[in-house]
Amino acid sequence: xxxxxxxxxxxxxxxxxxxxxxxxxxxxxxxxxxxxxxxxxxxxxxxxxxxxxxxxxxxxxxxxxxxxxxxxxxxxxxxxxxxxxxxxxxxxxxxxxxxxxxxxxxxxxxxxxxxxxxxxxxxxxxxxxxxxxxxxxxxxxxxxxxxxxxxxxxxxxxxxxxxxxxxxxxxxxxxxxxxxxxxxxxxxxxxxxxxxxxxxxxxxxxxxxxxxxxxxxxxxxxxxxxxxxxxxxxxxxxxxxxxxxxxxxxxxxxxxxxxxxxxxxxxxxxxxxxxxxxxxxxxxxxxxxxxxxxxxxxxxxxxxxxxxxxxxxxxxxxxxxxxxxxxxxxxxxxxxxxxxxxxxxxxxxxxxxxxxxxxxxxxxxxxxxxxxxxxxxxxxxxxxxxxxxxxxxxxxxxxxxxxxxxxxxxxxxxxxxxxxxxxxxxxxxxxxxxxxxxxxxxxxxxxxxxxxxxxxxxxxxxxxxxx
Amino acid sequence: xxxxxxxxxxxxxxxxxxxxxxxxxxxxxxxxxxxxxxxxxxxxxxxxxxxxxxxxxxxxxxxxxxxxxxxxxxxxxxxxxxxxxxxxxxxxxxxxxxxxxxxxxxxxxxxxxxxxxxxxxxxxxxxxxxxxxxxxxxxxxxxxxxxxxxxxxxxxxxxxxxxxxxxxxxxxxxxxxxxxxxxxxxxxxxxxxxxxxxxxxxxxxxxxxxxxxxxxxxxxxxxxxxxxxxxxxxxxxxxxxxxxxxxxxxxxxxxxxxxxxxxxxxxxxxxxxxxxxxxxxxxxxxxxxxxxxxxxxxxxxxxxxxxxxxxxxxxxxxxxxxxxxxxxxxxxxxxxxxxxxxxxxxxxxxxxxxxxxxxxxxxxxxxxxxxxxxxxxxxxxxxxxxxxxxxxxxxxxxxxxxxxxxxxxxxxxxxxxxxxxxxxxxxxxxxxxxxxxxxxxxxxxxxxxxxxxxxxxxxxxxxxxxxxxxxxxxxxxxx
Numbered sequence: 001x002x003x004x005x006x007x008x009x010x011x012x013x014x015x016x017x018x019x020x021x022x023x024x025x026x027x028x029x030x031x032x033x034x035x036x037x038x039x040x041x042x043x044x045x046x047x048x049x050x051x052x053x054x055x056x057x058x059x060x061x062x063x064x065x066x067x068x069x070x071x072x073x074x075x076x077x078x079x080x081x082x083x084x085x086x087x088x089x090x091x092x093x094x095x096x097x098x099x100x101x102x103x104x105x106x107x108x109x110x111x112x113x114x115x116x117x118x119x120x121x122x123x124x125x126x127x128x129x130x131x132x133x134x135x136x137x138x139x140x141x142x143x144x145x146x147x148x149x150x151x152x153x154x155x156x157x158x159x160x161x162x163x164x165x166x167x168x169x170x171x172x173x174x175x176x177x178x179x180x181x182x183x184x185x186x187x188x189x190x191x192x193x194x195x196x197x198x199x200x201x202x203x204x205x206x207x208x209x210x211x212x213x214x215x216x217x218x219x220x221x222x223x224x225x226x227x228x229x230x231x232x233x234x235x236x237x238x239x240x241x242x243x244x245x246x247x248x249x250x251x252x253x254x255x256x257x258x259x260x261x262x263x264x265x266x267x268x269x270x271x272x273x274x275x276x277x278x279x280x281x282x283x284x285x286x287x288x289x290x291x292x293x294x295x296x297x298x299x300x301x302x303x304x305x306x307x308x309x310x311x312x313x314x315x316x317x318x319x320x321x322x323x324x325x326x327x328x329x330x331x332x333x334x335x336x337x338x339x340x341x342x343x344x345x346x347x348x349x350x351x352x353x354x355x356x357x358x359x360x361x362x363x364x365x366x367x368x369x370x371x372x373x374x375x376x377x378x379x380x381x382x383x384x385x386x387x388x389x390x391x392x393x394x395x396x397x398x399x400x401x402x403x404x405x406x407x408x409x410x411x412x413x414x415x416x417x418x419x420x421x422x423x424x425x426x427x428x429x430x431x432x433x434x435x436x437x438x439x440x441x442x443x444x445x446x447x448x449x450x451x452x453x454x455x456x457x458x459x460x461x462x463x464x465x466x467x
Numbered sequence: 468x469x470x471x472x473x474x475x476x477x478x479x480x481x482x483x484x485x486x487x488x489x490x491x492x493x494x495x496x497x498x499x500x501x502x503x504x505x506x507x508x509x510x511x512x513x514x515x516x517x518x519x520x521x522x523x524x525x526x527x528x529x530x531x532x533x534x535x536x537x538x539x540x541x542x543x544x545x546x547x548x549x550x551x552x553x554x555x556x557x558x559x560x561x562x563x564x565x566x567x568x569x570x571x572x573x574x575x576x577x578x579x580x581x582x583x584x585x586x587x588x589x590x591x592x593x594x595x596x597x598x599x600x601x602x603x604x605x606x607x608x609x610x611x612x613x614x615x616x617x618x619x620x621x622x623x624x625x626x627x628x629x630x631x632x633x634x635x636x637x638x639x640x641x642x643x644x645x646x647x648x649x650x651x652x653x654x655x656x657x658x659x660x661x662x663x664x665x666x667x668x669x670x671x672x673x674x675x676x677x678x679x680x681x682x683x684x685x686x687x688x689x690x691x692x693x694x695x696x697x698x699x700x701x702x703x704x705x706x707x708x709x710x711x712x713x714x715x716x717x718x719x720x721x722x723x724x725x726x727x728x729x730x731x732x733x734x735x736x737x738x739x740x741x742x743x744x745x746x747x748x749x750x751x752x753x754x755x756x757x758x759x760x761x762x763x764x765x766x767x768x769x770x771x772x773x774x775x776x777x778x779x780x781x782x783x784x785x786x787x788x789x790x791x792x793x794x795x796x797x798x799x800x801x802x803x804x805x806x807x808x809x810x811x812x813x814x815x816x817x818x819x820x821x822x823x824x825x826x827x828x829x830x831x832x833x834x835x836x837x838x839x840x841x842x843x844x845x846x847x848x849x850x851x852x853x854x855x856x857x858x859x860x861x862x863x864x865x866x867x868x869x870x871x872x873x874x875x876x877x878x879x880x881x882x883x884x885x886x887x888x889x890x891x892x893x894x895x896x897x898x899x900x901x902x903x904x905x906x907x908x909x910x911x912x913x914x915x916x917x918x919x920x921x922x923x924x925x926x927x928x929x930x931x932x933x934x935x936x937x938x939x940x941x942x943x944x945x946x
Contacts, residue, residue, distance in 0.1 A: 018642070036642075041641065041642035041643055041646070042642050043642050049851055056625060057534070057625055057626065057629075060624065060625065060642070060643050060644050060645075061642050062639045062641065062642040078641075
């Protein structure tokens with residue numbers, strides 16, 4: 001074992017994170033550059049010496065050439081003092097192996113990029129059993145982002161907890177909103193809606209909602225709800241989410257698969273055009289309500305026959321970036337569908353921007369953004385049982401996800417009997433895959449995952465919410 | 468070419484040089500040398516004025532530096548440091564000719580230790596201190612230090628570090644250049660401090676100990692007595708021997724030692740370095756039996772001289788010019804070998820020789836089995852083809868510079884050994900050579916053109932040729 005301890009000679013106590021990135025592909029490079037800029041100490045590992053050279057002469061990171069899944073190479077990269085290892089090589093298995101070895105070799109958290117849906121569907125198991133801090137699936141993350149754009153384009157922010165079962169949505173009320181004049185506690189009684197209002201921003205002030213707070217037009221509010229309940233709520237307050245009702249997807253790959261699943265969950269109808277007959281059969285077996293069309297999307301007639309002209313949204317997800325752009329351009333001329341175009345590889349952002357293609361999705365950027373967001377919350381979650389932290393309202397308010405492992409002062413007592421600190425809101429309880437939007441009579445139990453919204457920045461333990 | 472950025476960095480270098488003047492100024496205050504102190508003050512003022520002007524006049528809009536700017540900045544900074552660092556010698560009248568003053572300063576910053584002075588004991592103490600201090604500043608390199616404090620993003624510091632650090636390849640100890648630089652400078656500082664204290668324990672005065680420690684740490688070799696280290700006690704000579712060797716080991720090794728990574732600390736280069744030292748000392752000690760009846764004396768003097776020349780310091784305890792031809796030949800050979808990469812020493816560097824010999828072996832094997840694929844390794848680390856290529860190119864450049872310099876200074880019509888070892892001592896940053904430039908002699912007899920060539924050699928040798936050669940390559944300056 002190396003003994004470059006946490007307080008090694010000369011290095012002293014560190015304020016910055018030491019991060020090792022395995023894999024110097026596009027995502028690895030983007031991560032290295034951005035994390036380095038934010039003050040973390042980065043070491044990159046790649047088999048290709050040229051890639052390491054190029055990166056180390058461009059930004060202030062250390063490079064190690066070698067196989068990142070070997071103990072020796074990880075040692076050389078300083079695994080013993082690393083806080084975090086991010087494995088983003090091209091291979092899922094290698095990424096997982098890197099994380100496993102890092103876990104044994106050092107005392108660090110690990111993030112693996114896992115593409116294949118077989119592994120990805122086992123993400124919770126991998127996280128728990130292999131001790132990974134995060135399993136990121138670029139396709140899934142991209143699908144979530146596309147779904148957000150299609151479902152709720154006017155939302156200012158959507159954060160998802162517990163793998164999408166609970167959402168925190170932030171949006172601005174229109175001036176003539178029926179909510180104006182109502183008090184927060186009247187939502188459940190008057191609107192019969194099971195949503196929880198968390199924060200209200202008015203002007204420069206941000207408030208944690210209490211029952212007596214009265215809404216005004218133009219308030220920016222955030223709510224916690226399951227996706228279906230949220231849609232319900234928006235309908236009742238006549239809020240235009242500008243959600244689309246039906247989507248035409250070209251390309252039935254993994255991304256299409258994930259996207260369809262999410263869209264169906266929020267009640268949007270889906271049509272998929274896919275070239276490969278076998279894949280079509282697979283897809284059609286998955287969902288009864290989805291129309292799967294076997295055809296080549298680059299054939300205009302196929303698109304028109306599939307109802308492109310009337311479609312609410314058109315999503316181009318084929319494997320060829322150029323084809324995606326062409327398809328979207330055609331869709332733009334043929335109908336009035338909202339366009340989403342996936343770009344994997346090509347980098348001419350400026351040129352693509354001028355094509356006026358509504359929304360462009362870069363799965364790679366989404367992956368690196370997600371990881372960076374995690375790293376940002378990292379320091380805050382060190383030494384606590386916080387799963388993730390989201391800062392919103394310019395860092396004044398945080399939403400933290402806690403896993404309750406032990407009985408404590410907050411468990412098994414109805415919420416209304418707990419004396420919470422002011423500015424603390426128990427926003428959601430997840431128990432056995434069910435979402436509970438908590439009322440006064442609900443209790444927190446061991447094994448639950450709890451979302452706390454508060455203006456106390458830096459909650460470390462669930463017990464901190466008590467007075 | 469980002470000219471504005473280059474002048475901005477140069478400005479900062481001059482501001483730092485003004486700050487360096489504090490050391491001789493304090494010395495002058497301690498020894499009441501008011502008349503010399505004025506000239507240090509004047510130089511500091513000039514540096515501040517020009518430096519400030521360069522920094523403030525126009526802030527660079529684009530801060531991006533590429534590889535060539537890195538090389539140009541390093542070369543120009545060292546030239547600027549020397550040009551202004553020579554002013555106190557010249558203005559105070561200690562060295563009446565400016566070219567001589569420049570030669571002395573370049574010799575100081577490049578840690579060569581070749582002098583044009585015949586009687587250093589006659590100089591004011593503050594001037595001596597400045598001479599020794601230039602060794603200390605130049606030993607570790609000044610640019611990485613300066614860049615660490617300038618608000619630049621790191622990738623750019625890497626170009627500077629690559630251009631300034633000695634050795635075929637540069638590796639960082641920790642992910643950030645700034646932290647790496649701080650670690651290396653801390654090691655440098657602590658080692659110097661230990662030597663200073665050990666010299667004090669040996670009965671040196673504070674002034675003597677500080678000067679000697681500075682000159683050893685930078686592997687420079689300016690002495691404050693005409694007899695160099697010769698008149699000091701055997702204890703002092705042994706301490707200096709040990710520290711000359713310590714400062715010629717790759718500083719990364721100390722970092723690894725501190726972190727108890729012994730395998731990395733005692734790597735192939737360090738081991739080969741010590742094998743060379745032990746072999747040379749043994750042969751010369753045996754060869755010198757006739758000169759020194761006491762084996763202890765023989766061993767001490769041989770060890771001191773070998774350490775002094777292989778570390779490219781250039782201190783002397785005896786006139787090794789009077790030794791036998793075998794010993795003198797070995798001394799010239801180790802002058803070329805030089806110290807380890809990543810140390811304060813000069814020379815071609817042990818690691819380059821290891822790479823060259825291994826690639827020679829590889830080529831021979833490939834001649835036997837033409838289809839054989841073989842990668843050169845040092846220890847367990849494979850050496851990239853790029854590195855092998857750049858080492859070969861370095862050797863060619865070294866030969867070209869060496870031969871051309873030799874031809875130019877031969878116009879002075881001194882003997883070949885003098886000319887040959889003068890160039891050897893300059894380009895390898897050693898100091899003394901043999902015959903007319905032997906340890907008891909100096910370089911003052913060379914003509915002005917020869918001195919300029921030797922100044923170029925010293926700078927080129929310290930910066931490992933390429934930064935200086937790039938200054939004279941037209942494509943560097945093209946858009």
